Amino acid sequence: xxxxxxxxxVDLVRRKQAxxxxxxxxxWRLPAHLIPGDMLSLADSITNAKQYQRVNVIDIPxxxxxxxxxxxxxTENFDVCRLLSQIAEGKSSAEEVVRxxxxxxxxxxxVTRCLTEPLFDSALQRGKALDEHxxxxxxxxxxxxxxxxxxxxxxxxxxxxASIGLTALAFxxxxxxxxxxxxxxxxxxxxxxxxxRGAMVGFGADFGGSIHVPAMCNNIYGFKPSAGRIPxxxxxxxxxxxxxxxxxxAVAGPLAVADLEAVMKRDCPESGPVWSKxxxxxxxxxxxxxxxxPPIARVMDEVAESLRRTPGVSVVEVPVPxxxxxxxxxxxxxxxxxxxVAPHPVPEIDRYNSxxxxxxxxxxxxxxxxxxxxxxxxxxxxxxxxxxxDRVNRELWDNIxxxxxxxxxxxxxxxxxxxxxx
Numbered sequence: 001x002x003x004x005x006x007x008x009x010v011d012l013v014r015r016k017q018a019x020x021x022x023x024x025x026x027x028w029r030l031p032a033h034l035i036p037g038d039m040l041s042l043a044d045s046i047t048n049a050k051q052y053q054r055v056n057v058i059d060i061p062x063x064x065x066x067x068x069x070x071x072x073x074x075t076e077n078f079d080v081c082r083l084l085s086q087i088a089e090g091k092s093s094a095e096e097v098v099r100x101x102x103x104x105x106x107x108x109x110x111v112t113r114c115l116t117e118p119l120f121d122s123a124l125q126r127g128k129a130l131d132e133h134x135x136x137x138x139x140x141x142x143x144x145x146x147x148x149x150x151x152x153x154x155x156x157x158x159x160x161x162a163s164i165g166l167t168a169l170a171f172x173x174x175x176x177x178x179x180x181x182x183x184x185x186x187x188x189x190x191x192x193x194x195x196x197r198g199a200m201v202g203f204g205a206d207f208g209g210s211i212h213v214p215a216m217c218n219n220i221y222g223f224k225p226s227a228g229r230i231p232x233x234x235x236x237x238x239x240x241x242x243x244x245x246x247x248x249x250a251v252a253g254p255l256a257v258a259d260l261e262a263v264m265k266r267d268c269p270e271s272g273p274v275w276s277k278x279x280x281x282x283x284x285x286x287x288x289x290x291x292x293x294p295p296i297a298r299v300m301d302e303v304a305e306s307l308r309r310t311p312g313v314s315v316v317e318v319p320v321p322x323x324x325x326x327x328x329x330x331x332x333x334x335x336x337x338x339x340x341v342a343p344h345p346v347p348e349i350d351r352y353n354s355x356x357x358x359x360x361x362x363x364x365x366x367x368x369x370x371x372x373x374x375x376x377x378x379x380x381x382x383x384x385x386x387x388x389x390d391r392v393n394r395e396l397w398d399n400i401x402x403x404x405x406x407x408x409x410x411x412x413x414x415x416x417x418x419x420x421x422x
Contacts, residue, residue: 009167016163016170017042023118027066028106034060035111042113057111061104061196071100075197080147080259083200087146090134094146098127101148105198112196114189116153117160123148143266150199152190154236162236169236178232191218194255201263203230205250209358215255215370216341222370223260224253229367248363260369281307282318284339290354291386292343293393299373303338341370344393353393 036055061067067075074097078086086092102120109115130146133139140146156162156174163169190202191214204211206224215222230252254263283304286292292300308315318337343354361368385391 012167012170016161016167020116020118023115023120024106024109025120028103030060030064030066030107030110034064039111058196060111061107064107066107067100067103070096071103074100075104080200080256080262084140084144084147087130088134088140093127094130094134095124095127097146098123098148101197101199104196105150105193108193108196108198112189112192114192114196114198116163116165116189117157119151119157119160144263147201148199150190150193150202152202152204154205155232156236164236174236190214190255191220194218194220194257197257201254201256201259203232203252203254205232205252206362207248207250208362209355211251211253211255212341212358212368212370213352213355215372217346219372220255220257221260221372222253222255223264223367224251224362224369225264225367226365227251229253251362278314279312280314280316280333280335282316282334282337284318284337286343287339287354287356287360289356290343290393291390292340293345293390294383295345296340296343300338300340303373307338337366 036057062072062076070092074083074086074092083092083097087094087097102123105115106118106120109118127146130141133141134145151157153162154164155178156176158175158177159173161170161172162174163172190204193199194202195218204214204222206212211222211224214220227249228251232252254260256263283300285297285300304315307313316334318334340357342352342357347353358368385394
């Protein structure tokens with residue numbers, strides 16, 4: 001028999017994709033007419049990403065006919081605290097909650113390819129066990145009992161792959177669970193899953209913006225604590241053992257539609273306030289390299305003005321570049337900083353620019369949250385073009401299809417007080 005000239009990884013990819021497809025129950029699969037007709041094949045979605053057309057799929061789960069009225073109530077009507085109360089009070093069973101969110105996650109995957117390892121069966125079994133424990137003891141199992149979460153596949157889960165998209169790690173199931181304090185998840189797939197209510201919350205590993213950026217792109221909230229605030233381990237990085245300790249450390253933090261505070265309070269001990277009677281907010285309008293587009297600057301003005309009207313809050317301008325270098329003479333105390341997540345709108349695939357707005361503050365280890373503000377059309381930009389970066393960023397709005405004209409604009413707030421030289 002003649003040997004195949006096909007690279008070995010191609011067969012691994014086919015087998016892995018077949019395994020992934022088999023993880024979606026037949027009764028949860030969308031009819032063909034609900035799947036966008038211009039979705040590229042798996043191979044084309046990688047090599048021809050620019051051919052993608054912007055399609056709004058956010059309402060497909062609700063309109064699919066696959067979710068019962070109870071599923072819709074569970075997945076759309078509650079924040080974290082209220083959903084946990086529903087389960088603890090027996091108004092909704094953990095199994096019902098898990099089933100509703102699992103169905104929604106399966107639907108989201110079929111239109112976004114956001115999953116790598118569906119764990120629906122084990123999740124349903126766990127939900128059933130939690131219900132039995134509550135029935136027999138009258139008490140939930142822990143403060144997050146029954147909360148549906150998603151896990152980024154860099155965190156090892158016993159019995160399934162932690163492949164991080166590498167064929168070399170496919171079909172090598174983990175032998176243990178990562179000792180993660182909470183569940184993990186980040187990047188575009190996690191952002192899409194949370195936005196489509198396939199899970200209530202996920203915790204991601206942020207190295208240069210993997211919490212900030214998906215939160216911005218999917219109109220959800222994200223929070224990157226300082227290193228070690230949320231303990232975790234068992235991270236699959238694709239590197240040799242030990243290499244992770246000689247560079248910046250990934251930081252675990254939550255992504256959610258809302259209620260980040262509720263999750264953090266349950267997972268991390270609280271510390272007392274570190275600010276004085278008057279809370280001082282610094283406005284950092286640019287990183288000194290790439291100036292935000294006028295629509296981003298307008299929203300910065302709106303946020304700053306809103307804060308100025310807030311009792312007990314003082315707003316000051318933060319100078320740049322001293323704000324990013326420890327060589328300035330700005331000595332006023334600042335309790336928090338607001339800044340853009342990016343100087344441009346939510347981009348098309350592979351066109352994200354200027355990660356300095358997120359990576360710089362990972363390097364400084366400042367806790368930072370991403371907060372959606374409002375949508376912006378960006379069509380009215382009459383100011384002169386400032387340079388090559390500004391020209392490229394304006395094209396992201398100038399060439400934007402009408403179907404995605406109103407882009408989400410988010411702000412980043414650093415929840416760490418700063419004293420001394422900035």
